[in-house]
Amino acid sequence: MPYETIQLAEHGDTARRTAVITLNRPKQLNALNDALMDELGSALRACDAVDHIGCIVITGSEKAFAAGADVAMLAQHDFAAAYERDLITRNWETIRGIRKPVIAAVAGFALGGGCELAMMCDFIIAAESARFGQPEIRLGILPGAGGTQRLPRAVGKSKAMDMVLTGRMMDAHEAERAGLVSRVVPDDKLIETALEAAATICALGGNAVMAAKECVNRAFESGLSDGVMFERRLFQAMFGTADQIEGMSAFLEKRKPAFGRRNPDAL
C-alpha cells in the first residue's frame, strides 16, 4: 500500500524479517498529524498480522525522530472539537495493541508527542544526536499521549517533573543514565544497531518473544504479586509450545535452535 507520510521497508534474509517504518514529513521535522498517525497505525497493524515479520523498527530522519504533534493542527482545536473527535485516543495509540516487539531508533529531536511515541515503543535505541523532551508546557498545554505517566515510570519523579515543568531537553547520554533509552550509539550506527537487535529477536521463538513482551508490559499495569502470577502462568504455558521443545533440545544437543512460530500441526 502506498503511504504518504511514512515509508515501510522490510529487511533481513531469514524466515522472519524486520519491518522498518520511517516517519516521513521532513519539512515539518516529522511533526505528527492525523494522516501520519493513521498511516502509522495501519502499517503497524499490517506488520502485526503477517507471519513473516518478527520485529518492527520505527525511526525518523537524522534531524528528527518527531518534533511533536503538529502544532498547526493542534491549534485548530477548541475543547469541543478535541472532545468530539476524541483527539489522540481515536487514532494515535494503535501501537499499544501491537503484539510484536517495536523498537524506536531515535536520532535528533524526539519532543512532545515524538517523545511519547518513542516511549510507547518497547525500547529506545538513541543516536548521539538524540534530544528528548516534553516541551508542551511552553505552548500552554501539557503532554497528552502518556508523557506524564510513562516518563516518570522510566526516569523517576524528579527528572520527569523537571522535564515536564520546564520543557527542557535531555541529551542521549542523560537519557541513557536515566533509563529512558537502552543504548546510545554513534549516529551512523543507529539503523545498523536497531536492525541487529531486531534480527536477534526475529531469530527467536515467536511465542516466547510475544509472551515476554506481554509480561514486561504487565509490570506497568499491575501490582507485584499479580504481575508475578501473570508471568508464572505464561512461563508454564511455554511448556506447551514448539519453541520450548526446540530451544531446550538444541541446547542439550549443542546445536543452534531453529525456531518456528507454531506447532507444525496447528493452523
Ligand code: CO8
Ligand atoms: N509542529 C509543526 N511544525 C513543526 C513542529 C511541530 N511540532 N516542529 C517543527 N516544525 C516545523 C517548523 O515550523 C519549521 O517549519 P517552517 O520551515 O515552515 O518554518 C520546520 O519544522 C523546521 O523547524 P525549525 O525551523 O523550528 O527548526 P529548528 O532546528 O530551528 O528547531 C525545534 C527545531 C527545536 C524542534 C523547533 O522546531 C521546535 O521547538 N518545535 C516544536 C517542538 C514542540 O513544541 N513540540 C511539542 C508539540 S505539542 C505536542 O507534541 C503535544 C502532544 C500531544 C499528544 C501527541 C500525541 C502523539
